[in-house]
Amino acid sequence: xxxxxxxxxxxxxxxxxxxxxxxxxxxxxxxxxxxxxxxxxxxxxxxxxxxxxxxxxxxxxxxxxxxxxxxxxxxxxxxxxxxxxxxxxxxxxxxxxxxxxxxxxxxxxxxxxxxxxxxxxxxxxxxxxxxxxxxxxxxxxxxxxxxxxxxxxxxxxxxxxxxxxxxxxxxxxxxxxxxxxxxxxxxxxxxxxxxxxxxxxxxxxxxxxxxxxxxxxxxxxxxxxxxxxxxxxxxxxxxxxxxxxxxxxxxxxxxxxxxxxxxxxxxxxxx
Amino acid sequence: xxxxxxxxxxxxxxxxxxxxxxxxxxxxxxxxxxxxxxxxxxxxxxxxxxxxxxxxxxxxxxxxxxxxxxxxxxxxxxxxxxxxxxxxxxxxxxxxxxxxxxxxxxxxxxxxxxxxxxxxxxxxxxxxxxxxxxxxxxxxxxxxxxxxxxxxxxxxxxxxxxxxxxxxxxxxxxxxxxxxxxxxxxxxxxxxxxxxxxxxxxxxxxxxxxxxxxxxxxxxxxxxxxxxxxxxxxxxxxxxxxxxxxxxxxxxxxxxxxxxxxxxxxxxxxxxxxxxxxxxxxxxxxxxxxxxxxxxxxxxxxxxxxxxxxxxxxxxxxxxxxxxxxxxxxxxxxxxxxxxxxxxxxxxxxxxxxxxxxxxxxxxxxxxxxxxxxxxxxxxxxxxxxxxxxxxxxxxxxxxxxxxxxxxxxxxxxxxxxxxxxxxxxxxxxxxxxxxxxxxxxxxxxxxxxxxxxxxxxxxxxxxxxxxxxxxxxxxxxxxxxxxxxxxxxxxxxxxxxxxxxxxxxxxxxxxxxxxxxxxxxxxxxxxxxxxxxxxxxxxxxxxxxxxxxxxxxxxxxxxxxxxxxxxxxxxxxxxxxxxxxxxxxxxxxxxxxxxxxxxxxxxxxxxxxxxxxxxxxxxxxxxxxxxxxxxxxxxxxxxxxxxxxxx
Numbered sequence: 001x002x003x004x005x006x007x008x009x010x011x012x013x014x015x016x017x018x019x020x021x022x023x024x025x026x027x028x029x030x031x032x033x034x035x036x037x038x039x040x041x042x043x044x045x046x047x048x049x050x051x052x053x054x055x056x057x058x059x060x061x062x063x064x065x066x067x068x069x070x071x072x073x074x075x076x077x078x079x080x081x082x083x084x085x086x087x088x089x090x091x092x093x094x095x096x097x098x099x100x101x102x103x104x105x106x107x108x109x110x111x112x113x114x115x116x117x118x119x120x121x122x123x124x125x126x127x128x129x130x131x132x133x134x135x136x137x138x139x140x141x142x143x144x145x146x147x148x149x150x151x152x153x154x155x156x157x158x159x160x161x162x163x164x165x166x167x168x169x170x171x172x173x174x175x176x177x178x179x180x181x182x183x184x185x186x187x188x189x190x191x192x193x194x195x196x197x198x199x200x201x202x203x204x205x206x207x208x209x210x211x212x213x214x215x216x217x218x219x220x221x222x223x224x225x226x227x228x229x230x231x232x233x234x235x236x237x238x239x240x241x242x243x244x245x246x247x248x249x250x251x252x253x254x255x256x257x258x259x260x261x262x263x264x265x266x267x268x269x270x271x
Numbered sequence: 272x273x274x275x276x277x278x279x280x281x282x283x284x285x286x287x288x289x290x291x292x293x294x295x296x297x298x299x300x301x302x303x304x305x306x307x308x309x310x311x312x313x314x315x316x317x318x319x320x321x322x323x324x325x326x327x328x329x330x331x332x333x334x335x336x337x338x339x340x341x342x343x344x345x346x347x348x349x350x351x352x353x354x355x356x357x358x359x360x361x362x363x364x365x366x367x368x369x370x371x372x373x374x375x376x377x378x379x380x381x382x383x384x385x386x387x388x389x390x391x392x393x394x395x396x397x398x399x400x401x402x403x404x405x406x407x408x409x410x411x412x413x414x415x416x417x418x419x420x421x422x423x424x425x426x427x428x429x430x431x432x433x434x435x436x437x438x439x440x441x442x443x444x445x446x447x448x449x450x451x452x453x454x455x456x457x458x459x460x461x462x463x464x465x466x467x468x469x470x471x472x473x474x475x476x477x478x479x480x481x482x483x484x485x486x487x488x489x490x491x492x493x494x495x496x497x498x499x500x501x502x503x504x505x506x507x508x509x510x511x512x513x514x515x516x517x518x519x520x521x522x523x524x525x526x527x528x529x530x531x532x533x534x535x536x537x538x539x540x541x542x543x544x545x546x547x548x549x550x551x552x553x554x555x556x557x558x559x560x561x562x563x564x565x566x567x568x569x570x571x572x573x574x575x576x577x578x579x580x581x582x583x584x585x586x587x588x589x590x591x592x593x594x595x596x597x598x599x600x601x602x603x604x605x606x607x608x609x610x611x612x613x614x615x616x617x618x619x620x621x622x623x624x625x626x627x628x629x630x631x632x633x634x635x636x637x638x639x640x641x642x643x644x645x646x647x648x649x650x651x652x653x654x655x656x657x658x659x660x661x662x663x664x665x666x667x668x669x670x671x672x673x674x675x676x677x678x679x680x681x682x683x684x685x686x687x688x689x690x691x692x693x694x695x696x697x698x699x700x701x702x703x704x705x706x707x708x709x710x711x712x713x714x715x716x717x718x719x720x721x722x723x724x725x726x727x728x729x730x731x732x733x734x735x736x737x738x739x740x741x742x743x744x745x746x747x748x749x750x751x752x753x754x755x756x757x758x759x760x761x762x763x764x765x766x767x768x769x770x771x772x773x774x775x776x777x778x779x780x781x782x783x784x785x786x787x788x789x790x791x792x793x794x795x796x797x798x799x800x801x802x803x804x805x806x807x808x809x810x811x812x813x814x815x816x817x818x819x820x821x822x823x824x825x826x827x828x829x830x831x832x833x834x835x836x837x838x839x840x841x842x843x844x845x846x847x848x849x850x851x852x853x854x855x856x857x858x859x860x861x862x863x864x865x866x867x868x869x870x871x872x873x874x875x876x877x878x879x880x881x882x883x884x885x886x887x888x889x890x891x892x893x894x895x896x897x898x899x900x901x902x903x904x905x906x907x908x909x910x911x912x913x914x915x916x917x918x919x
Contacts (some may be wrong), residue, residue: 084571150299150300153298154297155300155409159296159524160528160531162299216412216413217409
């Protein structure tokens, strides 16, 4: 269905995340060379590029999994030489994974509850030994977190699978749970690593809808890596194009679509 | 006493203010709305709608799934003397245009963004549609169309208005008369525009009361409201009878959670069309096939016992002491857990209606101790015409006329009904009204049927499809194609059947085998086959199908009226009948006339007594290309039986 005309008038704010001159090497292999781009508040920012272009490496640098040799990353005015995973999470940046990082044997609810981990205040002991009267901090806190998780379940329309072990769900739904786990962190910035990889058309449409809804309802800034050009062009506000670790394009989907270098690198060129 | 729905609501709110009226599962928890809470919400909504300008006698469209707040808006409209029109939530936008314009609808209450988008899409074609309210605000934050408001804002406005005019609501309710129009339901006509069926408070409340009394429904009962509220059946079960009996209506969390919610709620009063019962049974059978050998053995032993003694037990007939003990044991081991798993362990009364139900399917549920029964009715009759009493449920009848109903048959065999629940008429369509509602008060159902020896009504077919045999042993006997076809289709091996016999000497059928079921059967017998066409023509398959056909014949021979409809010859078609080829309607009903033309050579061969016939047919593939399939089909005779005269 056509997106409604008044869906597009959202407010894009100031720069929240600024990546400056990042270079990342694994030994002699240059994964990223001198990459700079920024992400503005409330926008959907896509990173695209052919296989091995360095998209996931870029996300891993923002996320603190990789530590770039050069360059810096600023988040809300604070500049870092390199990020630290826990710190990143605490600052409000959450991510999903290309190959899913869920606990397959645990139910959907439990998986989503793990996303609340950073926000749980009561100690391990208090949680382990709850009194039977339902009073006291730990139980109240769990109820509050569970309520939050229920809102995510409602939002992602996975009510029918609350208690299903994640491993038994079809792939498209697992991806949705992965998104839910990231949302449970109440992130300000959400990094999505190929949220639609391996999905059929209908699942892709659903996922696109959810990504736009997250962006719209919660005002979450979204950085996503995606292979499917159609999807990227439809849902992104601005697009960065990488090829062999270098930035070859940056701009609105229309600008990128017209960029000669991008066309030859990503869409192929006739020789 | 003037019975109207709003007054019934106020009665419950007064006598049981804290009792549960509705429950809805939200955020994983069943949230209860009490009768007093419901009455308060209705008052606020009514005041809000009154302030917004909803007039007495005006129509208001409601679109959405079963949601307490949507039911509350229907009550609010009725409190003001306005008439709610529930529309199907899965109808496409264009289908909503006719009802909205036909009834000059200015007010529309919908569930969510999906429905709002639909209404905005048709707004240009429905210029009078000025007030649009939605329940769920998700995704609608940035919509700023004129006249679009949330139900929450309507409630808020209503609250303020009620404060300023504290007597308004009561006064408006007092103005309501039982003979006022209460609701309008649009029935999808097969041809032309849908027709608005007009019902008054009196017609709906009368039928709901009769039904509730018949099955002794009380406020202790629970139902799960999961079918579309625009369908009169759902409206009777979750609205009219809810307000009459005061039971609890539970609204599922979403369409995909119905089976889970069913288990959690454990309704005591349950309704489902046959296909839902069939789906439940199939899921059980598939899971049993995957179970371990011990469990599977136990299941099959217990089910064999259930098949033998279960239906009799349900009918209240005596069964032997030993069987009784065995059944108890089976109940403890299998039937009880099975009922529980289906979410039907608390069911006191379960109804099925809408289409014919297979005898095996019907007796399966009765044999495991579920009181499944059938009823007969339609939108025009406010559902209840016939009901099966407890202990008298049968798969092939639809029960005895219920209180207040008179039934007679016209000369053509059409069922005519007189009942206090008959429609007032079709909205703005006097011609159609005159066609079905004659001056002497009889409603013409366009169903053909008869009352059998035990006083039960038996439906045969649509009147226009019923024909007569001509010549031969059964000259002039009634021929009901759908009745014969349904009997064949109850066999799991037969997917489709097309019966011919009108103006012929005898009855012949063309069949489609069920590829999955027969394929599975063939594999278990090490019978190799290359595809549908090959499998369909195997001699072994013809034997299998002949067996089914002859069983149907034996069954028909016991039927005084329809013994002539026994099948003398049959063939299995080389291709599956398909809607893409125009052989089925989009709702998968066979188009008999079209098929007779397309396969004219086969029909002639059947009646001409040939043993085989070559046929070539065009087929349309899913991608739009066409091709052709050809085969030489075998035609086979089937044994018929001399009619058994029922001892009257």
